[in-house]
Amino acid sequence: MKLELQGITKRFGSLVANDHIDLVVEPGEIHCLLGENGAGKSTLMNVLYGLYQADEGSILLDDAVQHFSGPGDAMAAGIGMVHQHFMLIPVFTVAENVMLGHEQTRAGGLLDLAAARAKVREISARFGFDVDPDARIEDLPVGVQQRVEIIKALSRDAKVLVFDEPTAVLTPQETDELMAIMRQLKQSGTAIVFITHKLREVREVADRITVVRLGKVVGEASPTASNSELAAMMVGRSVSLTVEKTPADPGEAALVVRDLSVIDPQNQYVVSHVDFEVRRGEILAIAGVQGNGQTELTEALLGLQPRTEGSVTLDGVEIAGLAPRRILDAGVGFVPEDRGEDGLVGEFTISENLMLDRSNGAPFVRGGAVQKAVLDAFAEEKVREFDIRAQGIGTAVGRLSGGNQQKVVLARELSRELRLFVAAQPTRGVDVGSIEFIHKRIVATRDQGVPIIVVSTELDEVVALADRIAVMYRGGIVGIVPADTPRDVLGLMMAGESPESAGAAVAPAVTTTGAAQ
Amino acid sequence: MSEKIPGEDQLPTPGQVLPLAPEPQSAQGVEPGQASGTKPADEVPPPPAANRVMREILSSNWLMTLLAIVLALVVASILIVVTDENVQKAAGYFFARPADTFQAIGRSIGGAYYSLFQGAVYNFARPGFVNGIKPLTETLAFAAPLIAAGLGVAVAFRVGLFNIGGRGQILIAAAVAGWISWSFPLPPFIHMLVAVVGALIGGAVWGGLVGFIKARTGAHEVILTIMLNYVALYLIQFLLKTPGALQAPGTSNPKTPPTDPSAVMPTLSDLLTLLNGGTQVGSFRLNVGFILVILATMFVAWLLNRSSTGFRFRAVGENPHAARVAGIDVKWVFVLAMIISGALVGLAGSIQVLGTNTSGFGDGIDAGIGFDAITVALLGRSRPWGVFFSGILFGALKAGGYSIQAGEGIPIDIVVVVQSVIVLFIAAPPLVRAVFRLPAPGSKPKARRPRLTAEVTR
Numbered sequence: 001m002k003l004e005l006q007g008i009t010k011r012f013g014s015l016v017a018n019d020h021i022d023l024v025v026e027p028g029e030i031h032c033l034l035g036e037n038g039a040g041k042s043t044l045m046n047v048l049y050g051l052y053q054a055d056e057g058s059i060l061l062d063d064a065v066q067h068f069s070g071p072g073d074a075m076a077a078g079i080g081m082v083h084q085h086f087m088l089i090p091v092f093t094v095a096e097n098v099m100l101g102h103e104q105t106r107a108g109g110l111l112d113l114a115a116a117r118a119k120v121r122e123i124s125a126r127f128g129f130d131v132d133p134d135a136r137i138e139d140l141p142v143g144v145q146q147r148v149e150i151i152k153a154l155s156r157d158a159k160v161l162v163f164d165e166p167t168a169v170l171t172p173q174e175t176d177e178l179m180a181i182m183r184q185l186k187q188s189g190t191a192i193v194f195i196t197h198k199l200r201e202v203r204e205v206a207d208r209i210t211v212v213r214l215g216k217v218v219g220e221a222s223p224t225a226s227n228s229e230l231a232a233m234m235v236g237r238s239v240s241l242t243v244e245k246t247p248a249d250p251g252e253a254a255l256v257v258r259d260l261s262v263i264d265p266q267n268q269y270v271v272s273h274v275d276f277e278v279r280r281g282e283i284l285a286i287a288g289v290q291g292n293g294q295t296e297l298t299e300a301l302l303g304l305q306p307r308t309e310g311s312v313t314l315d316g317v318e319i320a321g322l323a324p325r326r327i328l329d330a331g332v333g334f335v336p337e338d339r340g341e342d343g344l345v346g347e348f349t350i351s352e353n354l355m356l357d358r359s360n361g362a363p364f365v366r367g368g369a370v371q372k373a374v375l376d377a378f379a380e381e382k383v384r385e386f387d388i389r390a391q392g393i394g395t396a397v398g399r400l401s402g403g404n405q406q407k408v409v410l411a412r413e414l415s416r417e418l419r420l421f422v423a424a425q426p427t428r429g430v431d432v433g434s435i436e437f438i439h440k441r442i443v444a445t446r447d448q449g450v451p452i453i454v455v456s457t458e459l460d461e462v463v464a465l466a467d468r469i470a471v472m473y474r475g476g477i478v479g480i481v482p483a484d485t486p487r488d489v490l491g492l493m494m495a496g497e498s499p500e501s502a503g504a505a506v507a508p509a510v511t512t513t514g515a516a517q
Numbered sequence: 518m519s520e521k522i523p524g525e526d527q528l529p530t531p532g533q534v535l536p537l538a539p540e541p542q543s544a545q546g547v548e549p550g551q552a553s554g555t556k557p558a559d560e561v562p563p564p565p566a567a568n569r570v571m572r573e574i575l576s577s578n579w580l581m582t583l584l585a586i587v588l589a590l591v592v593a594s595i596l597i598v599v600t601d602e603n604v605q606k607a608a609g610y611f612f613a614r615p616a617d618t619f620q621a622i623g624r625s626i627g628g629a630y631y632s633l634f635q636g637a638v639y640n641f642a643r644p645g646f647v648n649g650i651k652p653l654t655e656t657l658a659f660a661a662p663l664i665a666a667g668l669g670v671a672v673a674f675r676v677g678l679f680n681i682g683g684r685g686q687i688l689i690a691a692a693v694a695g696w697i698s699w700s701f702p703l704p705p706f707i708h709m710l711v712a713v714v715g716a717l718i719g720g721a722v723w724g725g726l727v728g729f730i731k732a733r734t735g736a737h738e739v740i741l742t743i744m745l746n747y748v749a750l751y752l753i754q755f756l757l758k759t760p761g762a763l764q765a766p767g768t769s770n771p772k773t774p775p776t777d778p779s780a781v782m783p784t785l786s787d788l789l790t791l792l793n794g795g796t797q798v799g800s801f802r803l804n805v806g807f808i809l810v811i812l813a814t815m816f817v818a819w820l821l822n823r824s825s826t827g828f829r830f831r832a833v834g835e836n837p838h839a840a841r842v843a844g845i846d847v848k849w850v851f852v853l854a855m856i857i858s859g860a861l862v863g864l865a866g867s868i869q870v871l872g873t874n875t876s877g878f879g880d881g882i883d884a885g886i887g888f889d890a891i892t893v894a895l896l897g898r899s900r901p902w903g904v905f906f907s908g909i910l911f912g913a914l915k916a917g918g919y920s921i922q923a924g925e926g927i928p929i930d931i932v933v934v935v936q937s938v939i940v941l942f943i944a945a946p947p948l949v950r951a952v953f954r955l956p957a958p959g960s961k962p963k964a965r966r967p968r969l970t971a972e973v974t975r
């Protein structure tokens with residue numbers, strides 16, 4: 001089915017999120033939407049899916065004008081959407097989720113689960129998914145859950161499929177698998193809209209690329225364009241895709257972690273006996289496949305894990321076991337992995353979010369009262385400095401685009417006097433221009449002599465930022481290696497190989513540093 | 518996050534359709550339970566369902582509130598009409614003389630609302646301004662404890678807590694205020710202030726206890742407050758029956774002695790009489806309690822909107838996870854919020870004993886205020902001045918309700934119907950929107966729970 005958007009305009013108050021956007025997606029085509037954070041990509045897709053009503057313009061499917069008053073209409077017309085955050089019911093099985101919303105019943109009003117199961121099997125077989133119809137959603141890894149979303153859309157005969165940043169939460173392997181699925185879908189004639197900030201993915205699967213900036217289509221790019229060409233077109237200026245940084249000039253060890261373990265409520269060690277130190281003015285990147293204890297490790301450093309063992313000293317002072325407030329006050333900046341859940345209060349304004357972890361004293365609080373003038377001046381400054389795209393500092397953070405939300409968190413955490421900076425997935429969902437900016441800021445912070453821990457599942461980011469790389473696997477640190485360690489060695493380490501054997505397997509010449517103890 | 522926010526997942530509330538899954542994390546090459554990628558269910562608590570329902574309700578705008586009131590009045594009109602005998606009679610010959618029916622309907626509704634106005638605002642039938650305005654002062658007198666308790670419930674709401682324990686907090690506060698009044702001979706006015714402070718402390722203790730237990734054990738505050746209502750009730754009943762405790766000496770009734778006159782809140786009449794050189798002016802029951810309530814409203818407005826404590830309260834109410842990561846002590850916020858909530862409800866208790874009912878009280882001294890306060894807070898969308906005006910509206914309904922019954926023979930229950938319908942419509946904004954064909958704020962996507970790196974959507 002051919003999808004055509006004509007002159008779609010969507011305003012939020014005075015803000016024009018979509019300004020007369022035209023877009024044609026042919027059947028059997030993967031059409032990439034590229035654009036900065038806040039360019040209006042998600043808004044456009046939400047209009048298409050009936051979640052928003054366009055102020056102007058029309059949606060055409062096979063040249064017939066459509067009127068969607070909600071997602072139900074869009075689905076019925078053959079549009080499917082795979083959201084970044086899945087809309088599945090965790091305690092239901094795959095089959096139950098797939099039939100939810102258009103349940104078929106047998107005589108007597110009984111649910112026809114068998115039919116749903118068969119449907120799941122049929123679609124799985126068609127696309128080579130390995131999905132058990134009777135598995136419970138909550139037991140499945142993210143990548144598989146996403147496949148369930150796809151099955152769900154396909155089971156309703158979706159001929160147009162929208163993927164809004166589907167890869168932000170996937171591991172590299174899962175991403176590759178998703179790409180393969182998208183190609184298959186394309187072969188079977190589905191029209192696909194694909195939104196991502198990762199240029200590699202764009203170039204890998206896109207047939208056509210439309211670039212959106214400030215709510216307008218600024219042109220088409222060719223899939224053969226180079227990363228920097230694409231980036232420049234998106235941002236409207238040339239972007240340096242590599243981080244410029246001088247070699248680290250590390251000082252003495254500031255953060256010393258000894259035999260640190262985190263125990264979860266099931267009495268499992270989710271972080272087990274890790275030892276490392278971070279020196280002043282160096283970036284230690286923690287690499288690893290998502291779910292190998294990185295999240296718990298960073299939370300433990302911040303005092304957010306209830307059960308830990310071992311010792312953590314910052315500038316010689318023991319901080320393990322302190323309350324988060326005390327640790328923050330000791331000068332630790334923290335960017336949590338899940339900004340929506342742990343980093344921001346969606347209903348709060350940008351200003352309020354900028355003081356979220358500083359509500360206990362100067363400069364924003366005096367005599368028990370919030371100093372609104374001080375806060376607003378600060379917020380204005382940070383919005384400018386971090387290029388946070390919003391109508392104003394009074395905008396609720398929940399209304400910002402994902403990348404701009406991330407910038408609010410970073411602006412808050414980097415605006416304090418820091419003695420340690422811990423950033424988990426600092427650029428998740430952020431556009432290339434902003435990644436450049438954020439990386440620069442992190443490096444600048446390092447150069448001020450702050451020890452930095454960056455957790456990232458993106459190998460690109462790890463390699464770009466790190467002065468040393470620690471690889472985590474099953475809660476332990478497999479090894480700490482220099483930043484110039486070849487990627488295939490890192491890859492093997494992420495699968496649990498020790499640096500020695502990984503190095504030997506790839507190239508016998510690679511040696512590990514003494515930094516890994 | 519791994520540490521549980523106490524009590525979040527203990528009790529399914531109506532808004533909670535499904536338990537949300539543990540955050541799924543992919544763990545390729547990781548066996549579960551080893552370096553586990555999946556977190557156990559109780560480890561990642563859902564955002565408090567109560568919060569979501571509350572947010573939905575509280576984020577409805579003023580227009581919705583107004584429309585809900587209008588709708589409630591319309592529904593009440595219909596009830597008044599169909600139960601009116603004159604209308605029924607006229608409808609009997611509707612096709613012969615339809616105008617009669619409409620006249621009867623008009624007279625019925627007009628009469629009801631006119632006597633509501635007369636009972637709640639100004640009575641033209643009485644001679645002179647002083648007598649005419651008495652209904653308005655009655656409205657405000659009824660409103661004062663409702664506002665105070667409503668503020669208490671609202672503060673708790675803003676932190677994401679349901680304080681259903683108004684009744685218990687009022688009972689305890691009333692007992693303390695009464696006990697101070699007849700146990701300590703103090704100079705007038707100061708006596709009253711001391712009694713008020715005692716009531717605030719009593720309410721704060723009873724409320725703070727809830728926060729404390731919740732923070733300690735994770736028990737759900739709804740259950741705690743309801744249980745503590747019973748504890749307070751039976752405690753007071755026991756004390757009322759125990760000579761030497763609250764029971765008036767020399768009687769066997771479960772009733773306290775009258776409030777000591779020096780602790781009684783001076784009324785508007787007292788003030789005017791004083792100004793008038795001793796000649797009695799009017800018989801207004803409206804008293805100093807209303808001034809205390811205005812002060813309390815100003816305090817709560819400052820607390821919630823200007824203070825750093827209020828900032829933390831709201832942060833915890835909106836997103837306890839982010840609040841915790843930001844170094845806010847969520848448990849302490851629960852305790853503190855319940856202390857303040859209980860103290861405000863306690864103010865209502867003191868107004869009851871030192872103002873409304875000074876002739877000695879029994880276990881019914883809360884007069885339903887503890888529960889009405891929930892409605893008042895909802896209608897006021899838990900905004901301090903919103904609560905203030907919704908309290909006055911409820912005071913007016915109470916004051917006017919009696920006059921409707923007396924003047925028009927319409928049962929006072931109609932007032933309860935109006936109150937209930939208002940709540941119904943406030944709690945069901947989509948219904949109100951549908952009735953008035955307002956555009957849904959669903960010109961933005963529905964609230965979804967953010968997962969992993971999900972954007973904060975609303």
Ligand SMILES: Nc1ncnc2c1ncn2[C@@H]1O[C@H](COP(=O)(O)OP(=O)(O)OP(=O)(O)O)[C@@H](O)[C@H]1O
Nearest residue numbers: 012017037038039040041042043400401402403961
């Ligand atoms: N419900 C809303 N109310 C007000 N403004 C909104 C709303 N939703 C989005 N916006 C604004 O519209 C603009 C476009 O947002 P949108 O989410 O479409 O961006 P995006 O291109 O998807 O960005 P990202 O890459 O960061 O996800 C942003 O400036 C955003 O703040």
Ligand SMILES: [Mg+2]
Nearest residue numbers: 041042401402
């Ligand atoms: Mg988006």
